[in-house]
Amino acid sequence: MDHPLFLASRRDLLRAGALTALATTLKFPEGIVARAAERSDPFSGLKVGITSYTTRKLSLDDSIKAVKRVGLSYISLKDMHLPLKSTKEERQAAAQKVKDAGLNLVGCGVIDMKDEAGMRNAFEYARDAGIPTIVCTLDPSNVSALDKMVKDYQVRVAIHNHGPGDKRFPTPDSVADAIAKCDERIGLCIDIGHTIRVGVDPTQAIRKHAKRLYDLHLKDVTEAAPQGKNIECGRGVINLVSVLKTLRDIKYQYHVALEYEINIDDPLPGMAESIGYVKGVLATMSGL
Amino acid sequence: MDHPLFLASRRDLLRAGALTALATTLKFPEGIVARAAERSDPFSGLKVGITSYTTRKLSLDDSIKAVKRVGLSYISLKDMHLPLKSTKEERQAAAQKVKDAGLNLVGCGVIDMKDEAGMRNAFEYARDAGIPTIVCTLDPSNVSALDKMVKDYQVRVAIHNHGPGDKRFPTPDSVADAIAKCDERIGLCIDIGHTIRVGVDPTQAIRKHAKRLYDLHLKDVTEAAPQGKNIECGRGVINLVSVLKTLRDIKYQYHVALEYEINIDDPLPGMAESIGYVKGVLATMSGL
Numbered sequence: 001m002d003h004p005l006f007l008a009s010r011r012d013l014l015r016a017g018a019l020t021a022l023a024t025t026l027k028f029p030e031g032i033v034a035r036a037a038e039r040s041d042p043f044s045g046l047k048v049g050i051t052s053y054t055t056r057k058l059s060l061d062d063s064i065k066a067v068k069r070v071g072l073s074y075i076s077l078k079d080m081h082l083p084l085k086s087t088k089e090e091r092q093a094a095a096q097k098v099k100d101a102g103l104n105l106v107g108c109g110v111i112d113m114k115d116e117a118g119m120r121n122a123f124e125y126a127r128d129a130g131i132p133t134i135v136c137t138l139d140p141s142n143v144s145a146l147d148k149m150v151k152d153y154q155v156r157v158a159i160h161n162h163g164p165g166d167k168r169f170p171t172p173d174s175v176a177d178a179i180a181k182c183d184e185r186i187g188l189c190i191d192i193g194h195t196i197r198v199g200v201d202p203t204q205a206i207r208k209h210a211k212r213l214y215d216l217h218l219k220d221v222t223e224a225a226p227q228g229k230n231i232e233c234g235r236g237v238i239n240l241v242s243v244l245k246t247l248r249d250i251k252y253q254y255h256v257a258l259e260y261e262i263n264i265d266d267p268l269p270g271m272a273e274s275i276g277y278v279k280g281v282l283a284t285m286s287g288l
Numbered sequence: 289m290d291h292p293l294f295l296a297s298r299r300d301l302l303r304a305g306a307l308t309a310l311a312t313t314l315k316f317p318e319g320i321v322a323r324a325a326e327r328s329d330p331f332s333g334l335k336v337g338i339t340s341y342t343t344r345k346l347s348l349d350d351s352i353k354a355v356k357r358v359g360l361s362y363i364s365l366k367d368m369h370l371p372l373k374s375t376k377e378e379r380q381a382a383a384q385k386v387k388d389a390g391l392n393l394v395g396c397g398v399i400d401m402k403d404e405a406g407m408r409n410a411f412e413y414a415r416d417a418g419i420p421t422i423v424c425t426l427d428p429s430n431v432s433a434l435d436k437m438v439k440d441y442q443v444r445v446a447i448h449n450h451g452p453g454d455k456r457f458p459t460p461d462s463v464a465d466a467i468a469k470c471d472e473r474i475g476l477c478i479d480i481g482h483t484i485r486v487g488v489d490p491t492q493a494i495r496k497h498a499k500r501l502y503d504l505h506l507k508d509v510t511e512a513a514p515q516g517k518n519i520e521c522g523r524g525v526i527n528l529v530s531v532l533k534t535l536r537d538i539k540y541q542y543h544v545a546l547e548y549e550i551n552i553d554d555p556l557p558g559m560a561e562s563i564g565y566v567k568g569v570l571a572t573m574s575g576l
Contacts, residue, residue: 042523070557071520071523232359232560232564233564234330234564234567234568234571235330235359240568240571241572241575268556269357269358269556269559270560271557272558272560272561272564273358273560273561273564275561275564276520276560276562276563276564276565276566276568277564277565277571278568279564279565280522280528280565280566280567280569280571281568281569281572282568283528283529283565283568283569284529284569284572284573285572287529
């Protein structure tokens with residue numbers, strides 16, 4: 001018999017649609033049937049997807065295929081897959097393509113909002129495509145303009161921290177400080193790679209900024225230092241077990257967007273390994 | 289601060305070579321530095337590799353590249369990568385190629401030992417290539433001949449169970465029963481996919497046959513029933529958390545060989561996802 005830690009509760013089992021098929025086939029111990037619950041949601045309630053920066057050398061069609069190949073159903077589009085200067089019709093067509101493939105278009109960016117015109121264009125871009133959250137960066141002096149504009153659109157904004165070398169928003173704290181008095185639709189996109197590179201523990205940052213965390217860039221890096229490079233999840237220095245546990249603890253409901261930045265000509269194996277790792281972590285934790 | 293469950297012990301940290309680099313860079317909480325221990329051995333002491341049946345449409349060179357791409361260092365060769373009718377020199381050259389790539393050649397097979405001549409050839413094949421374990425199947429009536437022959441060679445034999453439809457060895461128990469009185473160098477290769485398809489819990493089988501378990505085919509399947517098909521680890525019905533926990537509990541020291549059987553023209557993404565999943569499970573468990 002398996003250790004009770006690794007068994008789902010009976011209620012979990014009843015929730016899982018796959019149970020019936022299993023139960024009719026077999027006279028198996030619970031340890032096996034318990035897997036039915038996990039199969040029904042391998043991400044334990046987290047909305048795991050990718051930023052399409054990951055597949056930036058692939059077309060939108062091929063990016064969608066890659067996302068589906070690794071078993072995900074969420075995507076955030078970067079501008080090479082939906083140009084900022086597109087028409088409303090082009091935005092709607094791209095959104096429809098994503099939807100028709102069975103995926104959820106939950107974000108866009110990172111968009112650099114250079115001025116008020118760029119800011120307004122980004123809001124219209126997101127609204128036209130039905131995108132609920134814009135991941136962006138901007139000059140801190142433009143935050144008050146952003147705060148005024150966000151009231152006109154039914155779109156959230158998540159400001160992205162870019163770590164060492166980013167003079168605007170290196171850390172999650174720097175974002176939180178700048179938006180403290182803003183409309184609550186303005187929040188953070190914590191990039192855990194850039195966060196650890198600047199000397200901040202991603203787990204602590206997620207917990208601290210849980211209330212206004214509207215997007216998250218999931219990745220791993222080779223070193224917890226400015227020179228740290230992107231690498232497959234699980235191969236680097238970020239404690240992803242702790243990060244994922246914390247996202248579950250805070251009942252985080254927005255996009256957990258894998259941003260895999262290397263092997264740009266052939267990102268699929270690294271995406272797959274990273275997503276496999278995330279599923280392995282969540283499967284093991286879900287038994288606790 | 290992270291939950292104490294997810295922190296490695298101080299002793300683990302000191303063992304990890306990567307610690308020094310981290311500690312000099314940062315003034316970080318333990319939750320981050322703990323990852324250094326895991327990075328030094330992402331498989332927690334298990335010898336995870338692949339059966340080259342996984343890459344059966346790739347050359348030996350490309351199979352080696354695929355194994356290295358997903359971060360593994362163990363391989364078991366199937367006959368398309370080292371023909372059974374090869375010369376001693378060809379066997380040594382293949383073994384050298386694997387070694388030169390930094391991989392460990394720890395098995396071969398599955399070899400169907402049709403008669404005593406085939407049996408002797410398999411032993412010579414393994415001995416010539418320096419392979420410590422032959423994974424095989426044979427007619428149960430030939431087990432006594434195998435028992436005599438194994439005494440002449442310094443090679444272990446692991447008899448593979450093939451599930452429903454295998455009239456010779458459908459289950460791990462059927463292998464164990466047949467070899468109960470044999471030389472202890474004859475043992476089992478439990479194929480967890482075929483095992484669950486025949487209605488046996490892989491975890492229970494591993495625990496029961498721990499003493500003579502000399503190889504393991506790691507995989508996942510879509511159904512715990514004869515019609516179950518191979519699928520990426522973590523997507524199917526096998527409780528791999530429990531399987532991996534049990535392999536650690538019994539201090540299993542032989543090959544944990546991923547046998548990913550689908551997408552034969554492009555196996556790398558599925559291999560990568562499967563290995564990522566295994567690493568995620570082990571990383572999470574190693575914090576317990």
